[in-house]
Amino acid sequence: MHELPLLPATDLPSDAIEVGRIADAWGVKGWFKVIAFSADPQALMAAPQWFLLPAEKGAKTFAGTVALPVKQIRWHGDGLVATSPEVASRNQAEALRGARIFVAREHFPQAEDGEYYWIDLLGLQVRNREGVALGVVKDLLATGPQTVLVLEQEVDGKPVERMIPFVDAYIDSVDLPGKTIVADWQPDY
Known part of the structure; x- marks a missing residue:
């Protein structure tokens, strides 16, 4: 029997x-095992609180969104394990199986100059040097050596789908506030 911890909605x-x-x-x-969606899960590890939504598939042991304070998260082997002051037993940890973990953007570490979070690039307009729209x-x-x-x-x-390597050789500038990327790319490539 899985006993759900008392987490605030x-x-x-x-x-x-x-x-x-x-x-x-x-x-x-x-303690519970965590699957991070990033190879370098800094935001997941830095956030003092996670927001959980129930699993998309399988048994749902809770509904809506709950807040989970994070006491500790660490690497164990090639994966992550974590604990919360609100989860005191294996049964309570099992009740969270499959829960989707969300982190508020304010807890993401500041990106280095010239580095971007993928989520920030989605939806940006891409134009070439001549101002021709190439798409959104x-x-x-991730193709190994490059994105x-x-x-x-x-x-x-x-x-129509187009692919452009996200490397300095082809990307001239990224303007997040202006929601645009300028690329050295032609529409017929």
Whole structure:
């Protein structure tokens, strides 16, 4: 029997971003395994509180959004484990299995100059040096040594997908407040 910890219901902050999920209980003292959606989960590890939503699939042991204070999160082997002062037993940790973890954007570490969070690039307009619209960033792909912008643009009423490597050789500038990227790229590439 899974016994849900008493977690306060709350609203999901408007700037919250999904950063991982709770995989399963770990040990007998209320620790749980965490699956991070980033290879470098700084925001997940820095946030003093997570916002949990129930699993999208499978058993749902709670509804709505709950706030989970984080006592400790650390690497264990090649994964993360965490604990909360509100989760005191294995049964309570098991009740959180599958929960989606969101972190308020204010808890994300400041990006270094010239570095960007993927979430900030989504929706930006991409133009080339001549001002020709190339599309809107709809996704990013990690291809190993580089990241690729996946753009979508409507041409003759049909969506057309374009990919541009997100590297200095092709990207001239990123203007987050202006929601634009200038690229050294031609529409016929």
